[in-house]
Amino acid sequence: MPAKSRIQPPAPASDQPPAAKTACGLVRRMLVMAYDTIVVLALMMLASGPVLLVHPATLTAGKDVWYTLYLIGVWFFYLGWCWHYGGLTLGMRAWRVQLLTDSSQPMSWLHIGLRFAGSLVSALPLGAGYVWSLFNPERRTWHDHWSRSRLCRSGS
8 A cells, every 4th residue: 555645734823944934013002011010010019018018109110129029020020931932922922023033033031131122222312222123024032133033013
């Protein structure tokens, strides 16, 4: 008997290399950030509860260095966890955007740190790092370049 040839089904759209995906535009990127801001603020309020039980009404974010660093850590941990274990935050899911690395591998914690810190730097000079995506042919921001990643639309 002749051996049966196996026909492989086509790869799903999510397995496309990053260059083949539709780049995420600035407006969609801002909508994702607005959605994730709500989630991050809620997490910061929850994280503040136990701290304020120990130090009632004596801590102020932005004024107290350790408390501010703690809240930034909560923010970083939320984004880092989502990016490392799935590549999507809740805002990214809602707006059908996914984070892809240039190597098509999950984000390493080093690259997550670069992306997080880089996004803050991108925002500081009047959002110049984000506005850069309007002039970049691949619609990449400064922190996309620094972290070797990109935001792409994941569906219609």
